[in-house]
Amino acid sequence: MINDPLVKTLLTNVVEDESNLPIVQSLLDGIDTDEEIAEKTGIKLNIVRKILYKLYDLGLASYKRSKDPETQWFTYTWTFEEEEVINRIIKDSEDYLKMLNDELEREENHMFFICPQGHVRLDFDDSSDYEFMCPVCGEELEFQDNTETIKQIKEDIKMVESNFNSFNEKNRK
Numbered sequence: 001m002i003n004d005p006l007v008k009t010l011l012t013n014v015v016e017d018e019s020n021l022p023i024v025q026s027l028l029d030g031i032d033t034d035e036e037i038a039e040k041t042g043i044k045l046n047i048v049r050k051i052l053y054k055l056y057d058l059g060l061a062s063y064k065r066s067k068d069p070e071t072q073w074f075t076y077t078w079t080f081e082e083e084e085v086i087n088r089i090i091k092d093s094e095d096y097l098k099m100l101n102d103e104l105e106r107e108e109n110h111m112f113f114i115c116p117q118g119h120v121r122l123d124f125d126d127s128s129d130y131e132f133m134c135p136v137c138g139e140e141l142e143f144q145d146n147t148e149t150i151k152q153i154k155e156d157i158k159m160v161e162s163n164f165n166s167f168n169e170k171n172r173k
């Protein structure tokens, strides 16, 4: 699961560094206490704990506390919330695709004008309001061909869709 590009991106953001990903992998492998995870991964116990609580804060992991009847110590057993990760990726991907599609639609249906000094980029209506002069420096605005921008957004959409489709094939029930 962890090698899926979308899962990996989400989790790497959460665990702060790719070198901490084995903590998540350990949970997926059924290793469920901080000490065992530290031992298995060679990652320092305080970091393992920090990452586990971070996952917990984000709803991506949960724990159960139990008391050892002999030593009276508390043990925390951790569970990785796979379903929650899947739901979050679905939502993030859908939001992102919607944003890209909105952006594409805006680029395709509008003409844009830019300040030659790079101060502003305005659509036709806004440019008209400023009489095609940059509101910052007063220079005349220039028409900008946005073919490249449109091409780039379309490529982004294709990439996100392809990652999302392969994620769905593997993870969505």
Ligand SMILES: [Zn+2]
Binding pocket: 115, 116, 117, 118, 119, 120, 134, 135, 136, 137, 138, 139
């Ligand atoms: Zn300007």
